[in-house]
Amino acid sequence: MKLCLLFILFILFVSPLPAEEPAPDAASIPSEKPDSVEEFIENFDEASFFEAPPIIIESFPFAGIRSFNDIYPNLTRGQRIAVMSDAGGLRNAFKEGEPPRLLPAPDSGIDLYSVVMRRKPSHIVEALVLVPYSEKELDFLNIYNALGMISDIKKQEILVNNRNINSFMETTRLNNARNRKPIPDPPPADTLPYSVETLYVRFVDKYIGDLYIRGEISFSLYGITYDMTNFRDVTFSLFSIMKAERFSAVIYLEPVKEGVLIYSMSGIYLPRFIAGRVNLTPNMNRHISVLLSWIVEGLERESRRQNPRFFELPTTPEP
Numbered sequence: 343m344k345l346c347l348l349f350i351l352f353i354l355f356v357s358p359l360p361a362e363e364p365a366p367d368a369a370s371i372p373s374e375k376p377d378s379v380e381e382f383i384e385n386f387d388e389a390s391f392f393e394a395p396p397i398i399i400e401s402f403p404f405a406g407i408r409s410f411n412d413i414y415p416n417l418t419r420g421q422r423i424a425v426m427s428d429a430g431g432l433r434n435a436f437k438e439g440e441p442p443r444l445l446p447a448p449d450s451g452i453d454l455y456s457v458v459m460r461r462k463p464s465h466i467v468e469a470l471v472l473v474p475y476s477e478k479e480l481d482f483l484n485i486y487n488a489l490g491m492i493s494d495i496k497k498q499e500i501l502v503n504n505r506n507i508n509s510f511m512e513t514t515r516l517n518n519a520r521n522r523k524p525i526p527d528p529p530p531a532d533t534l535p536y537s538v539e540t541l542y543v544r545f546v547d548k549y550i551g552d553l554y555i556r557g558e559i560s561f562s563l564y565g566i567t568y569d570m571t572n573f574r575d576v577t578f579s580l581f582s583i584m585k586a587e588r589f590s591a592v593i594y595l596e597p598v599k600e601g602v603l604i605y606s607m608s609g610i611y612l613p614r615f616i617a618g619r620v621n622l623t624p625n626m627n628r629h630i631s632v633l634l635s636w637i638v639e640g641l642e643r644e645s646r647r648q649n650p651r652f653f654e655l656p657t658t659p660e661p
Contacts, residue, residue, distance in 0.1 A: 407597060407598060407599055408564060408596070409598055409600065410425075410598050410600045412450070412598075413447055413450045413452065413603065414446060414470075415447055416447075425470055425472045426472045426601075430471070431469055431471030431604075433467065433468070433469050433627060433630070434467070435465070435623040435626070436466055437464060437465055438465075442455055442466070442468055443468070444468045444469075444470045444605070446605065451563060451564065452594055452596075452605065454567075454605065454607040455607060458590045458592055458607045458608070458609040459609070461571070461587060461588055461589075461590045462611060463610055464611050464612050464613075464614070465610050465611075465612070465622045466609045467626045467627060468605070468607045469606045469634065470604070470605050471603075471605075472598075472600060472601050472603055472604070473601045473604065475600075475601050475645070476645045477646060480641060480644055480645065482561070482597070483532075483533070484597075484641070484644040484645075485595050485597065485602060486531065486559070487530040487531060487640075487647075488640030488641045488643065489568065489595075489637060489640055490530060490531070491527050491640060492514065492515050492527055492541075493513060493514065493515075493526075493527055494636060494639065495510055495513035495545075495633070496513040496546075498510075498636050500628055500631050500632060502628070507548070509547065509629065509632045510545050510547060510548065511546040512544070512546035513545055513546075514544045515527060515542070516542040516544055517542070519542055519556065522542070522554070524544070530647070538558055539560075540558050540559075541557045542555070542556055543555045543556075549625075550576065550578050550583070551578055552576075552577075553589075554574040555571070556571055556573040557569065557570040558570075564596050565596030566594070566595050567594050567595075568592065568594075569590075569592050570592070570593075571590050571591075572584065572586055572587065572589040573586055573587070576589070588610065588611040589609070589610050589611075590609045590610075591606065591609075592607050593606040593633070595637070602641055604634065604637060606634075608629070610622060
């Protein structure tokens, strides 16, 4: 009886093996090769022929142009006039524990203060300048090229005791931090770098000697940031007066509707027993004036330079 039940279950639930199908005749297989050009054209599927995987385009993270008021909505009329004047814009010097006064709007995305304060400076100076457009509006590439001629920094003169002097006797690009071999400034670029760019510079200060600076150039939605610090100790007469990474200077540049906005913040650290006895503000202001003068000169040069990305087609003379 049990054998009968097992046999019935086997018949009900186990399907029979499919019969082996005979191999198709070669003549019955449709050929993928068209018999004629006319047949190929008639059956041509343009969509499938040119079908390709989707292309992902990663655009550079630039946003629309803003106005100066969007970034600094709370300045007084007198402050706005000072920012656009030839007197060097607005300056504010403060010490550790005191608040800055020229911070941009909180929603502007500009935060130089936290970058400078990471190195715990004892003396800080912030500056704000707006350089109006002259011959044409400037874009990111123009600003990037405007700050490309490091060798021109030493040419900038400032007024000290009714005399024009050069604060820096030499400004030179270096190969890298270890191989401090001087290298020439590159020619103006046709494209922007795709990532953070690092450069090394040697400044020969008229009063304290060599300053070895590492700078990082980065791009954000609206502007370009130059973050600089000293990668070697600063020495004077064989004595170390400032350790490496204790100087910080951050410069932010943004093309706005009214011109090019320049906001900078610089900080330097001195021990407390020295910081209370030394007034570093004049010296820091002197260096800021030199850098701002160099930047303005570079922007004016870019305003006059023909943009290499655009070419003027020759006009055909009228008969």
